[in-house]
Structure formats: structure tokens, C-alpha cells
Amino acid sequence: MRSDEKLDAPGLKRRGKKKERLHWVARADIARDGYLPKTVRLHYDEAVPAHRRLIEAACHKLQAEMLEWASGKRNTVRPFDGTLGSLVRCYQTDEASPYRQIKWNTQRTYDQVLSVVEKAFGTRSLSALGIADFRKWYDAAKAPRAKGEPERVRKAHGIISMIRRLMAYGIAAEHAECGRLAAILDASRFKQPGRRRVRLELHHVEAFVAKALELGRLSLAIGTAVQFETLMRQRDVIGEWEPIRDGEKTGIVLNDRRWVNGLTWSDLANNLEVFKDTTKTGQTVAHDLKLIPMVVRLLDMVPTSRRVGPLIIDEEAQRPYAMHGYTREWRKVATAAGIPTGLWNMDARAGGISEADDSGADLDDIRSTAGHSQASTTVNYIRGGMGKSRKVTKGRQASRTVKNGTET
Known part of the structure; x- marks a missing residue:
């Protein structure tokens, strides 16, 4: 027993x-x-x-x-x-x-x-x-x-x-x-998870921005617009909370973590031309925000007195969003805006890259803009691939026209 x-x-x-x-x-x-x-x-x-x-x-x-x-x-x-x-x-x-x-x-x-x-x-x-x-x-x-x-x-x-x-x-x-x-x-093979096929599109972003402004969340509107239009990762826009290892609690600190890597107003000081070292690959990306009307309009809504320190500030806490806080609050606004739950904030990057591909932009130009080291990574973000498909189809049709000696 x-x-x-x-x-x-x-x-x-x-x-x-x-x-x-x-x-x-x-x-x-x-x-x-x-x-x-x-x-x-x-x-x-x-x-x-x-x-x-x-x-x-x-x-x-x-x-x-x-x-x-x-x-x-x-x-x-x-x-x-x-x-x-x-x-x-x-x-x-x-x-x-x-x-x-x-x-x-x-x-x-x-x-x-x-x-x-x-x-x-x-x-x-x-x-x-x-x-x-x-x-x-x-x-x-x-x-x-x-x-x-x-x-x-x-x-x-x-x-x-x-x-x-x-x-x-x-x-x-x-x-x-x-x-x-x-x-x-x-020598063994195990089924891998399927790639995400969904993406945030311009109409999603526009609906989100309108609802965020209605709910008093200008920070979420700016963050989403910048992510979508510049193809930047979320943490390169809003920052992240890094564990303090040196013991010195300088900078913006919350629960023994220091805020780092996010965009600041000083990054925009050079006539809205932004140069940013990305956190994942270390690649430097460059963006002229003056060319993006939606972003300029939102930035103009920020009072001059607030244009110091981190670009994205939690309106309620008056500091950068706490860990996971940005994603949580983003989902609330997205739901209110009618954006399906299957679409996430991270899909803004894929949406911007896919839109660039659909427009016929050169793949290497998209890669550089997104801060990818390899074009194969950029391809993984293209959801739909219509841009390359259109280019191939137009090329084939043009070739047929030449061969047949006719006009279409």
C-alpha cells in the first residue's frame, strides 16, 4: 500500500x-x-x-x-x-x-x-x-x-x-x-505553422485613426500611422522596456526597467527627416515624414509644449506605454473601429510592405525601407504578392504584342 x-x-x-x-x-x-x-x-x-x-x-x-x-x-x-x-x-x-x-x-x-x-x-x-x-x-x-x-x-x-x-x-x-x-x-520533418496571410490595409488604418482620435488616443493614431507608412516595427516606434543591468536608474524608468529604442521628438527635429537604427537588425532606415500627409496631420495635433521626449506617450499615464499596454489599448480601439480580431497591430508592417509591392515598387527598395538585411525576409512580409504578379502579367502581355506585331 x-x-x-x-x-x-x-x-x-x-x-x-x-x-x-x-x-x-x-x-x-x-x-x-x-x-x-x-x-x-x-x-x-x-x-x-x-x-x-x-x-x-x-x-x-x-x-x-x-x-x-x-x-x-x-x-x-x-x-x-x-x-x-x-x-x-x-x-x-x-x-x-x-x-x-x-x-x-x-x-x-x-x-x-x-x-x-x-x-x-x-x-x-x-x-x-x-x-x-x-x-x-x-x-x-x-x-x-x-x-x-x-x-x-x-x-x-x-x-x-x-x-x-x-x-x-x-x-x-x-x-x-x-x-x-x-x-x-x-533527418526529421515536422509541420510548420502557416504564414500569416492577413494584413492591415489603408482603409483599416484610416478607420483606426478616426476612432482613436474620437476616443482621445492620439498616441495610438500616430503610432499606427507611422508603423504603416514607414514600415517600422512596433518597438522601433513606441520603444521597449529594457531590464536595468548597470544599477543606475537614469532616463525613464518603470519597475526596474528603462525605456529605450523608441522614436523621440528629437528624431524628428531635422525637418521631419528621420534616421533610425533598427533594434532587430541594426540596419539604419531613413524616412521623410513630410511626404506622408496622414502622419503630418496627426503630428500637428500635438501641442508644442508636449514635443519633447518620447514621441508615443500613454495619455493616461503620461509616460511611454507599459509593457503590453500599447497592444492592449490598440486592440480596444481597433474593436471599436470594426477591425476584425484576427488583425493585429503587428500586421501594420506587413500591410505597408504589401501595399508597396502592389504599387510596383522595386523589391530592394522595399527591403531597404523596411530595414531588412535580406530580400527573402521582405518577401515573407508580402501578403498577396499582387505587385510582382501584375509586373509579370504586363511583361507577358507586352511580349505577346511584340511577337504578334499587333497593338492591344
């Missing part, structure tokens, strides 16, 4: 009503201090005698790591022990890991996926993994949240992509089994 007293397994918890599952759970006070992982699923059956020793061993190991971290050795890199969970930790903490070189917001995104990987599969030994496991994990992650809802292909593909990154790091760090598993993944 099973009982807690018979298992020497610190941190062991049983969860689940219909089907009980075993988890190791970090002490609440240590987890609040930032310890990860907070929970680890234990894929063992307590009713199997041999599994009971494995449960105890896993709990003692995880408990010891947690207590070591809490004792002040928080920067200690825990050694690789052959499990997927330890590979995740090495990837995040090894000074030589490519993870340490990526930008903080990309790390944040990676951490979300890595947390899912570690919680779900962290105790699995790399030596015991194969293609069947990867397929099973992909299929489980892809399953709809509820009956009738769409499959979550983007989530599933993101997990597999992250495991590929882990194995690539493991090869470089000379961890056992990573080369074998990387070869398996290289």
Missing part, C-alpha cells in the same frame, strides 16, 4: 484528480526568490517497486540542487548529468552558450519555451530518447486545447525548434548523445 511515509522523497507532490501524477515541487519561498525549475514532472509509477528508488533519487537530486542555489551559490553552473533538464540549465547558464549572446527579450521568449521543455521532459535521459519521443512530444503539444479548437502547430513547432537549439549547443559543449539526437532531428 502506497503512503508518503514509505517514500524518502523530499518535495514530492501528487497532482491530478482523474489520473494522479508525480511532481517534484520547489519550496515556495525559494521559488519566489527566482529558483527554477519550480516543478518537475516525474515520469514514474509509484506502484512499481523499481520506480520507487528512482523517484527517491530524483527528488533528492532536485532538492539538493535547490538548496545549494538557496545557500548563496546561485551563480553556480550545475553540471550536465545526462538529462534533458540539465542540458536546458547548462544552455542557460554556460558563459560559452549562444543563449548568453542573444538580446534580453529573445531570452525571455526562449525561457518560456525552455520552461515547458524542462517541466514536461526534463527528467528524461538523452541516451533513452529517439525519434518516437520527439514525434510524441510534437503531437501532444499540437493537440487542440479543447474539442473543436484549432491545432497548436506553432507551439509544437516551437518546442521542436528549441530542442534543436539545445542539441546544437550540446554538440559544441561536447555533451554526450547530443550529436546523435541532432542527427535524428536533422
